[in-house]
Every structure is written in C-alpha cells, then in structure tokens.
Amino acid sequence: MTERPYFNDAQSRRRFLVTAGTAGAVGLAGCSDVLPGGNGNGNGEDPPVGQIGSGREGRSPGGVSMEEMPDLEGELTVYSGRGEFLVGELVEYIESLYDDFTLNIRYGGSTDLVNQIINEGEGTPADVFYSVNSGSLGALASEGRTQPLPDEVLDFVREEFHTDEWVGTSGRARTVPFNTNALSEGDLPDDIMEYPDVDADLGWAPSYGSCQAFVTAMRLLEGEEATKQWLEGVLDAGITSYPDEFVACQAIADGEIDAAFTNHYYIQRVLDGSPDAPIATSFTEGDAGAMFNVAGAAVTDAASDADLASNFVRHLLSGEAQDYFARTTFEYPLIPGVEPIGDLPTIDELDVPDLDLTQLSDLEPTIDLMREAGVNI
Structure with missing residues (x-):
C-alpha cells in the first residue's frame, strides 16, 4: 500500500477524534432504510455481543447499485469467515432480490475454512470464499485454490485492495x-x-x-x-x-x-x-x-459457475452493500462515493x-x- 502523508503540523499529524457525543451518536434502530431487518449469531473473529450499530439513517449511498448489476441465477455456496451476525442480513437481502437464486452459506473461522477448502480438494462445494482478512485470502490463493476475478469486479476498488485472485470488500x-x-x-x-x-x-x-x-x-x-x-x-x-x-x-x-x-x-x-x-x-x-487491512472475497478454483460467483462478489461492492458495511459494522467502505461512519478520516487521509x-x-x-x-x- 502506498504511503500517503496527510498531516502537516505537529498537532494535526496525529489526528485524534474525540468523538464522545458526536461520532457515537447513533441509534440501534436497525438499517431498514436500505436492507430488511434481522440478525443471526456471530462467530469467528467478530464477537456477537455489542458489535452491531445502525449508523446514520437517511444516507444515500453512492457507487453502483445492485439494480445495475447482472442478475443472479442459479445456486451458489459461500464459505464465510465473516460472522452471520455481521453479514447475514446483507447476504439474505442479496438472495431475496432474485427469484431464481439460491444461496448456501457455511459460516466458520477464516483460517478453518481455508483449511477445509484445501482438504476438500476439487470436490469442495465452496464457490466463493468470503474472508475476514486478506491473510486468509492470500493463503488460499497461494495454494492455487482460487481463480482470477474479472476486471469489472476488480476495478471497483483501488489496486492496493485487490490482487488478480481476490478483492477487498471492506476495510479496517x-x-x-x-x-x-x-x-x-x-x-x-x-x-x-x-x-x-x-x-x-x-x-x-x-x-x-x-x-x-x-x-x-x-x-x-x-x-x-x-x-x-x-x-x-x-x-x-x-x-x-x-x-x-x-x-x-x-x-x-x-x-x-x-x-x-x-x-x-x-x-x-x-x-x-x-x-x-x-x-x-x-x-x-x-x-x-x-496498518489498513481488508475483508474480501475470492472465487474458488472449483466454482461450478464462475460467472455467477464473481457476480455475487460484485454485489458486495455495490453502493448498498458498501453503505451497509459503513452503517452496520462501522468498517471503511472501499468504493468511491460511500463515506465511513464516525467522523473518521478518509482512506486517503490515513498515513x-x-x-x-x-x-x-x-x-x-x-x-x-x-x-x-x-x-x-
């Protein structure tokens, strides 16, 4: 990742965000203005207690909407290292958009799921691996168990947030x-x-x-x-x-x-x-x-329909999904036009x-x- 000096004097170099009463002034009303309600149980690296917020209501996400993306049709299996409590609402919403689309999600720790895909070999049912961190994505790719993503997916994010084999979907x-x-x-x-x-x-x-x-x-x-x-x-x-x-x-x-x-x-x-x-x-x-790390997704080498799998990953980079990450998990969106919650510096402002x-x-x-x-x- 390219270093981007931003702060230019002794006080502003280290940007302190004294946010009590301002950045945290958000409710627990859910995020029904973009996605339907409902949460599952957390697991893996994202503990389930006290983790979800509603962010700011009334935001209008930028980016490319799901309506403008290719329809999803068929059956897809996703191995998710991100807890259901954090992303279950989002993936259920994506599935609900398409009558002829069935999404099977298997939740677990990212490292455990990497090992599972490797051990299952070419017979793995996993079409997409959704990881909590780039390290697990890199580990799966280094084993030759991923396949290149199309440019129209990779081009959503800056080059430091993807390789040919995986793409970041949110940042921390x-x-x-x-x-x-x-x-x-x-x-x-x-x-x-x-x-x-x-x-x-x-x-x-x-x-x-x-x-x-x-x-x-x-x-x-x-x-x-x-x-x-x-x-x-x-x-x-x-x-x-x-x-x-x-x-x-x-x-x-x-x-x-x-x-x-x-x-x-x-x-x-x-x-x-x-x-x-x-x-x-x-x-x-x-x-x-x-350091700035990303959660992200990859299409496995065993995907039965690589186009369907990559188009599902593309939905994670839609304006609605990126705004969901900002408002609901308080992560950094990775696409232009969707800002983080909490009066945080932008990615460009981070050193x-x-x-x-x-x-x-x-x-x-x-x-x-x-x-x-x-x-x-």
Missing part, C-alpha cells in the same frame, strides 16, 4: 483508542515503536487475528529483533490481555486501562451503545500501528505503511516470535 484501520479522562492528545506518540515507554496502562488482544496481523506487519516493516524488543517492552510495562478487541475498547471506556491497540470500528461500536463513553481514536503514522497485504498470511513466524518474547497466546 489499526488505531490506538484511549480514555479521554486519563490521557490527552499530547500523551500518545505518533510512532508505534515508542509505546513501550508510554506512561499509560495499555491493553491488547494477542490471541486475536487482527492483533496477530498487526504484529506481523511490525515484523515485516521493522524486523524481527525490533519487534521482539517491542513485545518484551509492552509486557514489561504490564500490558493487559483481553479475549478480543471490542472487550479491550470497552475496558478503556470503563476506565480499566488507558489505551489499547485495536481496529478502528471497535471504538465506534462502544460509542454506538454509549455515546458519552470517554473513548477516542488516535492514529500513528506510516507504521504497523497505522498507512507501504505494505503488501498478501504478506500478512505469513503468521507462523509471528506466533513463534510472540511466544519467544513471552506473550501468552
């Missing part, structure tokens, strides 16, 4: 959420490598896939020795572990810790339930702490590192390094 930025009662703007550095020396009670979720991808990015950008020193440093400073990043953000809002390392949308989800919670979002600059997202699938060295540094995962 790494952030440092902080408690506004405990810390002020000047207390947090804009360099992630300085955090072991910060005078603050920190938290993280080291067993969580997004955290491990963050450490992987650090390993790739800073080297193994520097990353090991960083890990040892935050452990020596007494960092608190949580089961997932939403719980870590809730701990910030509750005053248990001062700051943490999480994806951006968990802050928005805390604020969605408690608009006055003392939590805000900070960003580092051009390093692993500012992200120059990092090939496909390299994030190389988790084994990261796990080994974390354990060697003493991290309990």
Whole structure:
C-alpha cells in the first residue's frame, strides 16, 4: 500500500477524534432504510455481543447499485469467515432480490475454512470464499485454490485492495483508542515503536487475528529483533490481555486501562451503545500501528459457475452493500462515493505503511516470535 502523508503540523499529524457525543451518536434502530431487518449469531473473529450499530439513517449511498448489476441465477455456496451476525442480513437481502437464486452459506473461522477448502480438494462445494482478512485470502490463493476475478469486479476498488485472485470488500484501520479522562492528545506518540515507554496502562488482544496481523506487519516493516524488543517492552510495562478487541475498547471506556491497540470500528461500536463513553481514536503514522487491512472475497478454483460467483462478489461492492458495511459494522467502505461512519478520516487521509497485504498470511513466524518474547497466546 502506498504511503500517503496527510498531516502537516505537529498537532494535526496525529489526528485524534474525540468523538464522545458526536461520532457515537447513533441509534440501534436497525438499517431498514436500505436492507430488511434481522440478525443471526456471530462467530469467528467478530464477537456477537455489542458489535452491531445502525449508523446514520437517511444516507444515500453512492457507487453502483445492485439494480445495475447482472442478475443472479442459479445456486451458489459461500464459505464465510465473516460472522452471520455481521453479514447475514446483507447476504439474505442479496438472495431475496432474485427469484431464481439460491444461496448456501457455511459460516466458520477464516483460517478453518481455508483449511477445509484445501482438504476438500476439487470436490469442495465452496464457490466463493468470503474472508475476514486478506491473510486468509492470500493463503488460499497461494495454494492455487482460487481463480482470477474479472476486471469489472476488480476495478471497483483501488489496486492496493485487490490482487488478480481476490478483492477487498471492506476495510479496517489499526488505531490506538484511549480514555479521554486519563490521557490527552499530547500523551500518545505518533510512532508505534515508542509505546513501550508510554506512561499509560495499555491493553491488547494477542490471541486475536487482527492483533496477530498487526504484529506481523511490525515484523515485516521493522524486523524481527525490533519487534521482539517491542513485545518484551509492552509486557514489561504490564500490558493487559483481553479475549478480543471490542472487550479491550470497552475496558478503556470503563476506565480499566488507558489505551489499547485495536481496529478502528471497535471504538465506534462502544460509542454506538454509549455515546458519552470517554473513548477516542488516535492514529500513528506510516507504521504497523497505522496498518489498513481488508475483508474480501475470492472465487474458488472449483466454482461450478464462475460467472455467477464473481457476480455475487460484485454485489458486495455495490453502493448498498458498501453503505451497509459503513452503517452496520462501522468498517471503511472501499468504493468511491460511500463515506465511513464516525467522523473518521478518509482512506486517503490515513498515513498507512507501504505494505503488501498478501504478506500478512505469513503468521507462523509471528506466533513463534510472540511466544519467544513471552506473550501468552
């Protein structure tokens, strides 16, 4: 991903979004203005409790509408590493648009589903793999179990958010959420490598896939020795572990810790339930702490109807679907014309590192390094 410097003075370089009462002022009324209601049960990397919000009602999504996309006809099986609680409403809506279209969804963890597709071989029923992260997409592609997507699908998003074999459907930025009662703007550095020396009670979720991808990015950008020193440093400073990043953000809002390392949308989800919670979002600059990852989809090499499969993926990039991700899961939309929720900076305004997202699938060295540094995962 190309680095895009945006901030141009000492205060604005690190863009703090003190969003209590503004960015989080969203209700729980559902999103019936675009999609019908109804939620399922969460699983995998997206915990089911306190995770869904309605965003802002009355938004008019840009982009290409589903009405302008090819009709879906036939039967399709999707292996989804995204939890039903987060995307079930969307995929059910897509299925409901077409009388002659049947969608079979199998939910599970992204890594588990990659292994399942590989083990099932050419006989896998999976036509589409829908992943919570680019690492799993890259892992499946590296096994030769995906096929190229057509340009009319890939061209919806910028080149750093796709390869020939998979396309990102929504994005997440790494952030440092902080408690506004405990810390002020000047207390947090804009360099992630300085955090072991910060005078603050920190938290993280080291067993969580997004955290491990963050450490992987650090390993790739800073080297193994520097990353090991960083890990040892935050452990020596007494960092608190949580089961997932939403719980870590809730701990910030509750005053248990001062700051943490999480994806951006968990802050928005805390604020969605408690608009006055003392939590805000900070960003580092051009390093692993500012990494931008994507959820995305690929068509498997065993797809019985590759055109149908790729056209379903195209629907995930429609204006309606992208607005759903913004309003309902608080993720970053990836197409022009649909803005994120929560008064967040745009993707162009984020100072992200120059990092090939496909390299994030190389988790084994990261796990080994974390354990060697003493991290309990």
